[in-house]
Amino acid sequence: MQRTRILCLIGSLLAIPYAASADPQPQPAVNAPAPVEAKRAAAAPVPAPEQKAAAPANVNDGAGTKAAKNDKKEKKPKVLARELFGKVPTAAALAPRALGWYSKGCLSGAVHLADTGPDWQAMRLSRNRAWGHPKLIKLLKRLASEAKQDGWSGLLVGDISQPRGGPMLSGHASHQVGLDADIWLTPMPNRVLTRREREEIQATTMLDKTSLAVDPAVFTPAHVAVIKRAASYPAVERVFVHPAIKKALCQAAGKDRAWLGKVRPIWGHYYHFHIRIGCPNGGCQSQPAVSGDDGCGKEVDNWLKTIEASLKKPQPKPGVRIIPDSERRKVTMDQLPAECKVVLNGPAAKPDTGDEVASTPAPAAVPASATASK
Numbered sequence: 001m002q003r004t005r006i007l008c009l010i011g012s013l014l015a016i017p018y019a020a021s022a023d024p025q026p027q028p029a030v031n032a033p034a035p036v037e038a039k040r041a042a043a044a045p046v047p048a049p050e051q052k053a054a055a056p057a058n059v060n061d062g063a064g065t066k067a068a069k070n071d072k073k074e075k076k077p078k079v080l081a082r083e084l085f086g087k088v089p090t091a092a093a094l095a096p097r098a099l100g101w102y103s104k105g106c107l108s109g110a111v112h113l114a115d116t117g118p119d120w121q122a123m124r125l126s127r128n129r130a131w132g133h134p135k136l137i138k139l140l141k142r143l144a145s146e147a148k149q150d151g152w153s154g155l156l157v158g159d160i161s162q163p164r165g166g167p168m169l170s171g172h173a174s175h176q177v178g179l180d181a182d183i184w185l186t187p188m189p190n191r192v193l194t195r196r197e198r199e200e201i202q203a204t205t206m207l208d209k210t211s212l213a214v215d216p217a218v219f220t221p222a223h224v225a226v227i228k229r230a231a232s233y234p235a236v237e238r239v240f241v242h243p244a245i246k247k248a249l250c251q252a253a254g255k256d257r258a259w260l261g262k263v264r265p266i267w268g269h270y271y272h273f274h275i276r277i278g279c280p281n282g283g284c285q286s287q288p289a290v291s292g293d294d295g296c297g298k299e300v301d302n303w304l305k306t307i308e309a310s311l312k313k314p315q316p317k318p319g320v321r322i323i324p325d326s327e328r329r330k331v332t333m334d335q336l337p338a339e340c341k342v343v344l345n346g347p348a349a350k351p352d353t354g355d356e357v358a359s360t361p362a363p364a365a366v367p368a369s370a371t372a373s374k
């Protein structure tokens with residue numbers, strides 16, 4: 001949990017300077033399951049926006065009813081944006097638009113990535129976070145298909161965005177505008193996973209025992225190839241990975257290094273890599289272009305030193321102010337782009353949660369040509 005908290009924090013702090021926001025995808029300590037995160041999302045108390053303040057939110061249970069009464073007298077608590085966006089089950093039937101910033105925004109006209117496609121399987125379905133801007137969903141399908149050339153039979157897709165984007169009840173600070181997606185670094189099994197398996201299977205860490213380098217028995221040339229492929233798409237502006245993975249990519253890249261600059265080191269991200277595409281429409285904020293540097297010199301080495309120091313002292317990093325999770329998440333609707341209210345209250349698109357492939361025998365059995373046009 002400490003680790004998750006730190007990730008959240010670092011992510012939010014870095015959101016602007018690095019344009020790398022925050023992606024505190026729950027990073028399970030070896031066997032600590034991400035499903036906890038999912039459960040938390042499902043079970044988190046969600047006060048209705050119009051709910052009378054007399055019904056105290058569970059958060060205040062410990063303080064007792066006295067405090068709740070005082071609160072009521074003083075002012076009506078503001079409803080947090082995450083409580084609104086976190087419970088909308090379907091997309092807004094509006095034109096597709098990413099609105100705001102990667103870690104402070106929302107998404108209209110989202111498209112749902114099918115649970116199972118010819119060459120991908122979405123994970124943690126209970127979170128309902130497989131929604132994205134149509135351009136991102138299209139790109140994910142393309143990557144899933146083309147990654148076969150890199151030795152991947154398919155991709156396990158982690159969180160993308162909520163149906164209308166926005167802040168989440170748990171995890172990620174970014175992923176709010178439908179332009180971010182997590183891809184597991186665990187190869188997809190050659191069969192369709194059950195819903196339960198998709199909740200329970202643990203991703204594989206790419207790190208060795210030192211946590212400062214990749215384990216060559218796990219992190220293979222196929223991993224290098226798929227990350228390179230993702231970073232090489234012009235639409236992809238950033239790929240976030242753990243510094244040890246970045247270091248391994250630097251060492252494996254050879255002469256073709258142009259793509260490396262987009263691959264940014266960040267906390268966590270040793271179970272999955274994170275793809276971010278650029279702002280595709282007016283109304284969202286673009287991140288600065290990466291410099292021409294491949295980031296393989298001092299930058300990645302300094303990152304590894306910081307990681308090493310944090311491992312010795314698993315406390316807050318020096319100079320970093322720990323912002324409690326509760327504070328970081330106190331974004332209200334007023335702090336999001338005004339259009340996010342329209343998105344939130346917009347008409348619901350018809351649900352789309354089915355599989356892309358009606359009855360899938362085994363994903364790898366589907367010829368690549370079946371999806372070549374995507």
Ligand SMILES: [Zn+2]
Pocket residue numbers: 023025172175180181182273274
């Ligand atoms: Zn992510």
